Amino acid sequence: MSNEENTTNVETPGNTENAAKNKIGEIIAGAMKLKESNPKVFFGVIGGVVLLIIIAAMSGGDKKPALPKAMAKNIVVGQKYVIKSANSYDPSSTVRLVAVPGTIAAYDDSEEDELKSACKHLPQGTPVIAKASQDAYGKKDAQIQVQILEGECKDFEGWVLSIDLQ
Structure with missing residues (x-):
């Protein structure tokens, strides 16, 4: 076998363009x-494509308001705050x-005994002071x-996360 037989055709940019x-x-x-x-099919296909383009252009664009985000406040060390869950509407959370x-x-408290400790899960409205x-x-x-x-955990x-202080 010669080298000419083992070579492959390489497409040049001109070949792919053609x-x-x-x-x-x-x-x-x-x-x-x-x-x-069959002009009915031809113009039907064109009409269908135009209709799809119009539907795509007209759909969407609704100016729905963004979901509210809990905003972190400027926390001052030494100032008193109240604990409030920013991620819950349930007052008993x-x-x-x-x-x-x-x-x-990153915590997983499914196996912890700390759940029994009331001081690890504070009810909303608990007064606290920011330390650091x-x-x-x-x-x-x-x-x-x-x-x-205040309370038994004084x-x-x-x-806590800063968004949980008010």
Whole structure:
């Protein structure tokens, strides 16, 4: 076998351009043939395509308002706040206190005995004082260390999300 027999044909840009032109020419010729032989189908297809384009252009674009987002406030260390869950409309829902900032988004309390501790799940309306803050996830003061001011958990400290303070 010679090297000439083992080589493969490499398409040049000119060959692919000519092939594309030939294919387009074949499609146009087929469309013109359909127009001559069966004009109802030809114009029906064109009307269908135009109708789809009009439907696509007219649909969408509704200016629906964005979902409300809980806005983080500027938290001042030493100021008093009240715990309120930004993610719940249920007034009986609780806010989770964690011992270490950053574990708020990753905890799984299905096997913890801490669920029995009332100081880990605070009811809404619990007064607290901000002790420290920490940036997280690219947001300033995303997590706040708080100290509980009243009730059976008075002076207990933990971390909450800043959106849960009001």
